[in-house]
Amino acid sequence: MAVRLLNAEVSDLCLGKPELICVAANASIADALAKLRASEDTHVGVWVCSGEIAGGSCRCVGKFSVADVTLFLCREENLADPFKALQSPVSDVLPKGLSVVRHLESNSSLWEAIGCILEGAQNLVVPIHSHLINNTSRKRFLNRQQSPSSCVHNNGRLYCWLTQEDVVRFLFNFIGVFSPIPTQTVESLGIIDPDVMAVAYNKPASSALEFFERAIKEQRPVAVMDEENRLIGEISPVALACCDETAAATIMALPAVDLMAHIDCGGTPLDLVQLVKMKLKESNLEGMLELMDEFRNSLTSPSSSSSCSSDDESSPGKGSWSCKSRNSPGRRSEAISCSPGSSLAAVMIQALSNRVSSVWVVEEDQTLAGIIPFTGILRAFLSIPLGKPL
Structure with a gap:
């Protein structure tokens, strides 16, 4: 029974999965961020098409999130002028020499999918069967074929992607078999x-930037x-992906415990904002300060910003912040x-x-x-x- 389950097709895991939103590898980071926000997801696929790869087809070569932008802005060469850094191509933020995304056909086995994950893949890009698309989704599919946001490539196929969590959750549903x-x-x-x-x-x-990259x-x-x-506590890649661009300023200005506060409060706590600004000025990071101010000024209302505050008298990790996580x-x-x-x-x-x-x-x-x-x-x-x- 377990062997039969592992030979199941990955298309079985694609039921109900949304279409994969993509950005071109040569798009600017700023444009990719705008598309990411519009998608209401934490990651979008990065694609290379035409003559940029062998065979002239299109492939997903990576994934893009705010976490990638945050660490890109924290690089020494980008600290002085983060606005210029945001005009760099998305390909500049992708990990070098590491394939975290793998393509699989919909009839590939679950065994093959697990093999890709154990080799280092974080996401598996799988074409969606046309017969799995209902009438509403079919109309959306036809509309998305003309949309630059959807990943409709290679003979008009639409794609979704599977995560490691999707595979583990699927196995858990059949846990008794094992x-x-x-x-x-x-x-x-x-x-x-x-x-x-x-x-x-x-x-x-x-001091943990190398760890965050890893x-x-x-x-x-x-x-x-x-x-x-x-x-x-922990600082996870998923948490960093759910932060805003001001996380880069927090990383460069404050200790790890305050980065945890930034994560839990959905942004820099109000009573730490001035401290972040002071630290950035002391380090001559005026560009990072301007980026932080521009982002906060772009918010439509104070309520869309973090409203929590830190509590320095509390012991770390035990209710150190007076807000509850909104994440x-x-x-x-x-x-x-x-x-x-x-x-x-x-x-x-x-x-x-x-x-x-x-x-x-x-x-x-x-x-x-x-x-x-x-x-x-x-x-x-x-x-x-x-x-x-x-």
Whole structure:
């Protein structure tokens, strides 16, 4: 039964998936940001067409989010003039030498999809079967064929994309088929990865820039630790993707704990705005300051900005900010954790219900033992030890 399930077609996972919105790789970052906001999604596909690739067809070569823009603006060469940096092509923000997006045909097997993920793919681009499009969607499909936002390429095919979460959620729906693996502990399955990225809560957020870059490439969060090396929160690529452009200013001006506040409050807390401006001036980052002011001035009303404030008297990680997160699960700084003795099924429930791509593993004293990413969960289903090839 498990083998038959793994041979299912990936088209089974595409039911109900929206059409993939795309931007051209040579579009400016500013134009891509505008399209991203209009899509109401956290990511859009980046495509290269015609003679730019072999064969003259079109392919999705990456994905674009605010997180990519944030880290691009934090590069040393872009700090002085972020407005100029926003006119750079989208291709400049894509990870070099790493394919995080893979194309699959709709009749490819789930086994093939998992293989691509274990090789490093974060998103799988799959054509949508025409017979799966209802009448309303068919009209929208025909309209989108003339729209520069939709990814209708290669003989008029429409595409969606599947994430690692989609694959894990599909497997969870048939979890009983894989018994007894789901009832075993994550420790006994050998899927706890000790390779973690961590930053102290009181250290400059900019000191973790290399970690943030890696977090986006690998879709893993960065742990935020207290003085006793205990886990108090995380900064995930999904959370960064849900921030606005002012996150770059927060990263360059404040410690990691205040970046967590930025994430939880949907923007820089009001009582930290002046501190950010002061720090930017001290560092001669006038361009970053102008970008921050322009973004805040572009908001239609004060209510669309963050209205929460920090509470310096609270201990980090334990209600440090007086606001409640306005973000959906997976888009906040709260760290979701389990113990080495947790079952695989329990960890899957935690990850899927909280919309996170990894679950931290902590000992009884809250010290980190490692992390379990979606790739670790998939390896468990295939009974492949961590680090071994498919």
